[in-house]
Amino acid sequence: QGTSQGFAHAKAILFGEHAVVYGSPAVAVPLHGLGVQADIRRSPHQETRIESQLFSGTAQTAPEPMGPVVAGLNAALKAVGDPDAEVELLIRSAIPHSRGLGSSAAVATSVARAVANLHSTAFDEETLHEIVQAAETVAHGRPSGIDAWAVAKPAPIRFQTGCAQTIDVGQRLVFVLADSGHHGSTAEAVGGVRARRDADPTRIGGMIDRLAALTDAAVDDIRSGDRATIGARMIEAHGLLGEIGVSTPTLDSLVDAATAAGARGAKLTGGGLGGCVLALADDDDSAEELAEALRKAGAPRTWTTEVRPT
């Protein structure tokens, strides 16, 4: 019996996190250098076994953090018409979890693709999205769905109310991603924003509207390749994310360190309250300097990634 594989990459949100939960647009970029691979084969035993960095054992005894993986696996097996299959699943992920990089969606996507390959088929985009959303709902409560699209698409996307479109990129963009070293909980961050919006709908609602306007303007900048303007909008977006309560002193100081080291712009990315900062560099050389400055400022690790012109 052969082994089948599935892959997916991490993502970073460039604009619109949190606002996207209220129907505003958001932009995400793929992180091709950070990925997850799932290997699957039919189990010779009467049970499904999962092996990953987090847990090794039978699906039945998997602890709560494995819930999204089990949900994704079950949804994928159901979608190929093989709901009772017993499988052995090996997950190898280079994506740090709880850092706003879409690791849960990427794991579910790699598992779903592996299941499809096991059945010598491939899921269409919509089916894959539904499977991954089933896993994401277990992971995050009521996710907007942006992560599930972003980890499956090879190019930057504009996402709004369930729909993702690829953005035509006008000029190469080089980003440095810096880990704050702190876990962020998307569910907690999203819940906090909701509570603050309920308490003060005019003020917080206004900020969400401004984040939406920044996102739409940035989509035009990405198309035309206007790096300086994209960077300025990132800085404004970070300020607004701070005001809606999802930044931290560590994230703020990494953003300051990035701009002091010559970044065009920088902001937190993803849910916040920990996680990562995304900074826009001018070119490969300045990205290297930026990465060094961010590590000096306390980031335990950095990654460099690019978005290529279409």
Ligand code: MEV
């Ligand atoms: C998480 O990557 C982005 C958030 O907007 C949550 C969501 O869209 O579900 C914070």
